[in-house]
Amino acid sequence: MKSHVFRPLLVVIGLVVIVLxxxxxxxxSDFGSHEKGYMYGxxxxxxxxxxxxxxxxxxxxxxxxxxxxxxxxxxxxxxPHAVINCENCHGPAMEHPSDPAKLKIDKSREQxxxxxxxxxxxxxxxxxxxxxxxEKHNPGVECSMCHNPHKPNLxxxx
Amino acid sequence: xxxxxxxxxKFVKTATxxxxxxxAFEIIDPKKLFADKPFKTDEAKVRWVFLVDTxxxxxxxxxxxxxxxxxEIPYDANVTRTWVExxxxxxxxxxxxxxxxxxxxGFTTNRIDLGMGKKQDIKKEDIKKAFFVPKLCNQCDNxxxxxxxxxxxxxxxxxxxxxxxxxxxxxxxxCIMACPYGVRFFHPKxxxxxxxxxxxxxxxxxxxxxxxxxxxxxxxxxxxxxxPGDPVTKILMTERVGVLKEEYGTKPQVYYIxxxxxxx
Numbered sequence: 378m379k380s381h382v383f384r385p386l387l388v389v390i391g392l393v394v395i396v397l398x399x400x401x402x403x404x405x406s407d408f409g410s411h412e413k414g415y416m417y418g419x420x421x422x423x424x425x426x427x428x429x430x431x432x433x434x435x436x437x438x439x440x441x442x443x444x445x446x447x448x449x450x451x452x453x454x455x456x457p458h459a460v461i462n463c464e465n466c467h468g469p470a471m472e473h474p475s476d477p478a479k480l481k482i483d484k485s486r487e488q489x490x491x492x493x494x495x496x497x498x499x500x501x502x503x504x505x506x507x508x509x510x511x512e513k514h515n516p517g518v519e520c521s522m523c524h525n526p527h528k529p530n531l532x533x534x535x
Numbered sequence: 536x537x538x539x540x541x542x543x544x545k546f547v548k549t550a551t552x553x554x555x556x557x558x559a560f561e562i563i564d565p566k567k568l569f570a571d572k573p574f575k576t577d578e579a580k581v582r583w584v585f586l587v588d589t590x591x592x593x594x595x596x597x598x599x600x601x602x603x604x605x606x607e608i609p610y611d612a613n614v615t616r617t618w619v620e621x622x623x624x625x626x627x628x629x630x631x632x633x634x635x636x637x638x639x640x641g642f643t644t645n646r647i648d649l650g651m652g653k654k655q656d657i658k659k660e661d662i663k664k665a666f667f668v669p670k671l672c673n674q675c676d677n678x679x680x681x682x683x684x685x686x687x688x689x690x691x692x693x694x695x696x697x698x699x700x701x702x703x704x705x706x707x708x709x710c711i712m713a714c715p716y717g718v719r720f721f722h723p724k725x726x727x728x729x730x731x732x733x734x735x736x737x738x739x740x741x742x743x744x745x746x747x748x749x750x751x752x753x754x755x756x757x758x759x760x761x762x763p764g765d766p767v768t769k770i771l772m773t774e775r776v777g778v779l780k781e782e783y784g785t786k787p788q789v790y791y792i793x794x795x796x797x798x799x
Contacts, residue, residue: 385543389550396554412579412693417681420690424700431736434605437748460751465597469604491595491641498623498665502752503593511643 434469437462445474453527466526486511489520581694582788583733584760586767586776587669589793591754594619594667596641601749603639605734614720615639616731617671617746622797623647625661630797642667668798669755671746672697672718672731673779673787680710680719680730689728695788696735701727715783733757760788 407422442463443450453459464470466483473480495508515523523534602617603610618637624630633648646654678697681689688703689710699710704727711719711728722729734744738757742748747755758767770776770792777794778787791798 381539381543385546385550388547389554392547392551393554408687411690413691417678417691418693419687420698421687421700421703424698424703425692427700428698428732428735429739431606433737433740433742435601435745435748437601437743437745462749462751465601465749465751487640487643490643491597492593494641494643496594496642496645496665497659497662499662500664501589501593501666502591502754503667506593 432471434471435464436470437464439463442470449527452525456528456530458527458529484519484521486520489524489526579693579695580761582760583674583695583738584758584767584771585671585674585733585789586756586758586770587789587791588754588756589666589668589791591752592619592667592669593752593754594621594638594642595751596638597749597751598669598746598755599637599639601745602731602734605737605745608729609723610639612723613637614723614729616718616729617669620668620670620798621647621665622668622795623657623665624663624797625657626663627661631655631657632797632799638667664795666793666795668791668794669746670716670718670779671789672733673716673785673789674733676786676788677784679713679715679783679785683709683713685709692735696733696738697730698732698735699728699730701725704728715780715785716787 405421405423409419409422411418411420411422439450439453439462446463449463453461453463466488467480468483470480490511492503492506493508495510496503498504520526525534596619599615599618602608603615606616608615613636615637618634620632620634621638621642622630622632631647631649633650635642635648644654646656649655674696676695678689678691681691681697684690685707686703686705688700688705689697690700691697701722706721706727708721708728711721714730719728719730721727734742734746737744744755744757747757756767756770758765760768760771762768771790774792776790776792778790779794779798780787
């Protein structure tokens with residue numbers, strides 16, 4: 378049975394076996410078609426938990442700040458800015474207060490102009506927010522110089 | 536004349552070339568394929584959906600800022616998982632739309648960014664209507680991005696959210712081209728496909744997504760459509776809502792209140 382066909386065939390079979398073995402070790406055991414079937418659910422199951430374990434940064438819950446910053450909490454809650462979450466102006470606070478200095482205070486004019494730049498768009502919610510022209514309304518200084526961000530009410534300005 | 540040695544060499548090369556992809560095949564029972572899909576999907580107790588109320592959006596972009604920070608998308612790179620578009624329709628019928636930096640810093644100018652450094656001034660008197668439309672991944676029921684993935688790196692989780700396996704993605708970019716909504720991009724740091732995943736780490740801990748938490752005006756809501764008591768489900772059942780690019784058949788699961796024909 379010595380034929381010139383068999384020797385290369387053996388080599389080929391050997392290579393296929395190597396590829397299959399390599400694949401066996403490379404592809405994790407939880408890889409396959411899962412709940413969503415072959416078309417949409419073909420994946421490594423463990424990746425779902427990897428995403429679930431991603432680090433949370435924002436609390437987005439003003440109640441959390443209430444205990445330690447009750448003054449700010451109370452004033453803000455009774456102001457036209459009550460809808461704005463503390464962390465929108467102060468950044469993610471999941472790790473606060475273990476490192477208070479890390480929480481930065483965004484005093485930039487841009488932060489206020491997100492909502493207060495005058496855009497004449499009557500068909501959007503923007504129409505209900507009073508705007509100020511940043512080039513004319515006291516340019517060059519932080520808004521919080523004159524307005525209290527936690528209590529922006531014009532009456533009794535700080 | 537071809538020598539015996541040459542013939543052998545060529546034969547080995549072609550045969551292995553053919554065999555490698557063959558070796559990757561898995562014999563799948565068609566019965567299993569049929570059994571897999573619809574039944575198990577319907578059993579799921581959670582199906583995340585999103586609701587955007589465009590009337591409430593003021594274009595402040597706090598959602599974009601929060602999303603980028605929460606999900607570690609390099610802040611100054613011009614890519615983002617969610618963004619806000621501004622539409623201005625003039626009285627003479629022109630439609631302008633822009634989203635400078637994805638509206639990360641809101642819209643702090645009246646001029647529309649036409650791209651390529653061109654800006655368009657629009658007079659207040661000429662505006663017929665203008666509004667903002669937040670956009671994010673639609674977590675489609677029939678996600679075209681998943682269908683095209685050659686390696687199984689992007690997939691639909693049991694609760695309907697489409698995720699990307701960063702370890703498995705080879706960065707071919709097919710999914711980025713396949714998404715009709717343009718929500719996918721390459722992560723500047725990891726160089727793999729990246730997209731909104733409804734803050735999967737937050738919603739699985741009972742929190743709202745970062746963009747929902749950041750929005751001061753309640754323009755964004757996330758909910759579980761399998762729960763009849765969920766506020767979002769109630770709105771979807773009783774109010775008139777629309778979706779983007781329905782004609783693509785992807786069955787998007789981000790619903791919009793106040794969608795207009797100009798919105799693409």
